[in-house]
Amino acid sequence: MELTPFKRNLIALSLFAAPFGANAATQQEVVAHYADIAHAVFADAHTTAVELDSALNAFIAEPSETTLQAAKKAWLDARVPYQQSEVFRFGNAIVDDWEGQLNAWPLDEGLIDYVADGYQAELGNAGATANIIANQRIQIGATDLDVTDITPTLLASLNEVGGSEANVASGYHAIEFLLWGQDLNGTNAGAGERPYTDFAYGEACTHDHCDRRRDYLKAAADLLVDDLAWMRDQWAEGNKDNYRASLLADSSENGLRKMLFGMGSLSLGELAGERMKVALEANSTEDEHDCFSDNTHNSHFYNEQGIYNVMTGTYQRVNGNTLSGPSVLDLVRDKNADAAEAIKASFDQAQQQVKTLVVSAEDNNVYFDQLIAAGNSEGNQLVNASIAALVDQTKHIEQAAQVIGIDNLNPDTADHQF
Structure with a gap:
């Protein structure tokens, strides 16, 4: 039986539980190793994005159920290292300013392609149903845009077009939507079910514009690969002009502050708040992170794994x-x-608690969008317990900062009360 990415990683969890280093570490050594982990994570994210690009090329060349499923698997595999990279966001502006082009969400998918009747878009978003794939020109507010040639450059230029953060044209979630389509099941079981024929040639094409849908998929994948290569190189050794060099040239105290702030902000404001609390309190599948594929449980787990990696100085490639x-x-x-x-x-408790979301999905077939449903008291409690564990983890990140003498931490709460 083939192991899922999550279960393959569980095999190695004992490695992460090993005693911490026996020899005293210096602050500068810790910051340098942090940069090593960042480089490895972004290199793995790039490698898996190249593999995704290859699977998408095979699907585009010969659309079939088999090649579609292979492309979906490659997308799921690519999420494993990328989600572990988000711990580098909040403390490092170069990462936080860059990540929106790769992982912005939620998105108004009607900007990209056809959507079902009753589609719920962000209020006031003039681009919510622009449908780039169906049109060579689109009108967003007072702006008329030529989208004849779907290229990586065009997609990058359309992110947040019209001033709406919900206008997301590129990145993992745009590709996810193109592969899975909308998840029309609400808080019931099931993910998106886009047919492979949406990318077919000739009369086999469904929903029209299959050529432009293929072009879009290819452009989004190419942009993803290029973006990840750039960030990988920012953390590489041997370049006196990249971000790694500037990080290590700064004081080790500032480096540690970035590490701790990044861990705390992802743990509290982002993962516990934006990605769990918002979706749970609104019972909203629109606020689910990997909403088209129902991969949210893994997305959350690997965010937590990234936090764990930085605190313990470990990363499984x-x-x-x-x-x-x-x-x-x-x-x-x-x-x-x-x-x-x-x-x-x-x-350890936070990691094990967030893992229960994965167990619910992979062993019990109850996914995150079902856990947050109104009336699902058991599922709601599972998510609330994960939030509580992340809040406690953040308190211990702050404790770590105090012990080693790092002040002014103040992890980002994203305006949530816990």
Whole structure:
């Protein structure tokens, strides 16, 4: 039986539970290893994006149910390293300013392609039903745009067109929508069910404009690969002009502050808040992260895994190798072994609790969009328990900062109250 990406990674979780480094680490060594992990994660995200691009090319060349399923699997595999990269966002402006072109959500899919009757778009978004695929010119507010040639450059230029953040033309979720289509099941079971014939040639084409749909898919994949290559290179050794060089040239205290702020902000404001609390309180599948594919459970788990990676100085690469080195946890342990044990315990609890969302989906066939349904008290409690574990984890990130003398942390809450 083929293992899912999540279950393949579970095999190696014992590696992450190993005792922290026996030798005392310096702050500068910890920051340098953080850069090593970032480079490895973005390199893996690029590698899996290239594999996705290859699978999409095969699908475009010969659309069939088999090639569509292979493309979907490649997309799911590509999400594993990318979601672990988001821990580098909030503390590093270069990543946070860049990531929207790859992972912005929720999106108004009507900007891209056809949508079902009753489609719910962001209020006031003039581009919500522009349908780039069906038109060579689109009108968004007072702006008339030529979209005849669907290229990576065009897609990049259309992100947030008309001033709406819901106008997302590129990245993982645009590709996800093109592969799966809308999930019209609400909080009931089931993901999107786009037919492969939406990309077929000649009379086999369904929903018209299959040539432009193929062009769009290819352009989005090419842009994704190029964007990830650029970010990978920003963290590579041996370039005195890239971001890694500037990070390591700064004080180690500032480097540690970026690490801790990134962990805390992803844990609290983003994952517990924007990605769980918002969807749960509104019972809204529109606020589900990987909403077309119903991959949200994995998306959440690998966000948490990314936080765990940075605290423990470990990362399991997509080839199965494990990168490990000096960590924040090592610095804490050198000063206060009891605090380090408490922090590690909180991180282990958060990881195990978020893992219950994966178990619910993969073992019980109850996915995140079902867990957040109104009236699903058991599912709601599972999500609430994950939120609580992430809040506790964030408190322990703040404790780690205090122990090692990093002040002014203030992780981003995204204006949520916990």
